[in-house]
Amino acid sequence: MNKLLLKSQLEQFFIEDLGEIDITAESSIAPDAKGKAYIKAKEDGVMAGRDLLSVGYHILDPMIIVTVLINDGDSFRKGDIIASMEGNVISLLAGERVLLNLLQRMSGIATMTKKAISVLDDNSIRICDTRKTTPGLRMLEKYAVRCGGGFNHRRNLSDAILLKENHLLASGGIKKAVNAVRERVGHMVKIEVETTNEQEVLEAIEAKVDVIMFDNATAKNIKGYVKQVPTGITTEASGGINLESLPSFSGCGVHYISLGCLTHSVKSVDLSFLLEEGVL
Numbered sequence: 001m002n003k004l005l006l007k008s009q010l011e012q013f014f015i016e017d018l019g020e021i022d023i024t025a026e027s028s029i030a031p032d033a034k035g036k037a038y039i040k041a042k043e044d045g046v047m048a049g050r051d052l053l054s055v056g057y058h059i060l061d062p063m064i065i066v067t068v069l070i071n072d073g074d075s076f077r078k079g080d081i082i083a084s085m086e087g088n089v090i091s092l093l094a095g096e097r098v099l100l101n102l103l104q105r106m107s108g109i110a111t112m113t114k115k116a117i118s119v120l121d122d123n124s125i126r127i128c129d130t131r132k133t134t135p136g137l138r139m140l141e142k143y144a145v146r147c148g149g150g151f152n153h154r155r156n157l158s159d160a161i162l163l164k165e166n167h168l169l170a171s172g173g174i175k176k177a178v179n180a181v182r183e184r185v186g187h188m189v190k191i192e193v194e195t196t197n198e199q200e201v202l203e204a205i206e207a208k209v210d211v212i213m214f215d216n217a218t219a220k221n222i223k224g225y226v227k228q229v230p231t232g233i234t235t236e237a238s239g240g241i242n243l244e245s246l247p248s249f250s251g252c253g254v255h256y257i258s259l260g261c262l263t264h265s266v267k268s269v270d271l272s273f274l275l276e277e278g279v280l
Contacts, residue, residue: 001051001140005139006055006140007055007059009139009140010052012096013102014056014060014094014095018094022093022094025089025090029089029093032088033089034086034087034088035086037085037086037273038081038084038085039053039082039083039084039100039272039274040079040080040269040271041077041078041269041270041271042271042272043267043270044077044078044111045075045107045111045195046074046109046110046111046114046145046148047072047074047075047082047106047107047145048072048073048075048106048109048110048143048144048148049107049140049143050068050071050072050142052106053103054066056095057085057087057091057092057095058100060094061088061091063091063259065086065087066083066085067084067085067188069082069083069084070082070083070234072147073087073149082103089107089275093275100271100273101142102137104268104269104270105137105140105268106140106147107144108267108269109141109145109266110144110145110147111269112243112261113127113129114149116148116150116243116246116259116262117149119243119246120247120249120257121247122250125252125255125256126150126151127149127153127256127257127259128150128151128236128256128257128258129141129145129259129260129262129263130238130258130259130262130264131153131156131192132264133264134263138155138156142155145262145263150261150262152247153256154202160189161181161189161190161192163178163181163191163192163193165215166256168193168194173203174200174203174204174207175203176191177193179195179207190210190211191210191211192209192210192213193212195214195215196215196217198217198225199225201214201225201228201229205228205229205230205233208233209233210233210234211234211236212225212229212233212235212260213236213238214235214254215238216238216240219248222237222252222254223252223253226253227253234255234256235256236254236256236258238257238266241257242259246259
């Protein structure tokens with residue numbers, strides 16, 4: 001992750017959560033109280049977001065000592081201590097909710113990504129994400145996908161050309177759309193076309209696009225489409241694929257399967273933030 005962008009985002013998240021003052025902590029705890037807190041896993045998962053803790057607490061209080069015990073991408077078990085933080089108690093509590101929320105969500109995405117790879121059980125196909133991310137959290141969520149062993153699709157609309165159904169309708173079809181794009185963009189930009197049937201696949205092949213997406217296609221149909229695609233064109237399956245249907249796509253022959261469910265319907269991993277007894 002870009003730590004400068006992470007710092008900027010966390011500052012905004014803290015402003016939203018803290019407001020002018022943490023009235024609970026500052027009215028009930030001595031201002032110079034010192035203590036130690038730790039984050040404990042309440043279920044198994046995959047770690048994503050260790051930089052959140054060091055960058056976040058440095059924003060709130062540079063004197064807080066952060067020790068993260070698990071690397072991003074590593075698995076943890078229920079009961080494991082993931083990290084410990086030591087310093088001013090009010091500062092420790094000020095960062096608790098924002099950092100724990102993000103860490104839980106990112107680790108949930110990494111966990112689901114790793115599970116998807118295992119469920120597919122096909123090393124020839126890469127699992128990737130989509131743009132179906134939470135507004136404001138895309139950098140974090142796509143990083144979490146990588147922590148789980150997945151790959152990123154385009155990060156934003158300026159990253160690559162993806163001609164989907166609505167673009168094709170508005171521009172008059174695959175051939176016209178691809179020709180229009182080639183007249184306007186440079187050679188460094190890849191062109192992907194969404195297809196929904198064999199005729200559209202053949203049109204995309206004829207247009208010599210870089211990537212062909214098989215949208216909402218069955219694994220059986222995809223096997224037939226892939227046989228017709230030249231070696232130089234990358235193929236992707238997308239649309240309506242989830243963990244339940246994913247095993248049926250093993251061996252279908254595509255290079256990538258993109259899963260919106262990795263980010264739009266993921267379950268956060270359950271983690272606890274606990275302050276040790278004996279505050280000094």
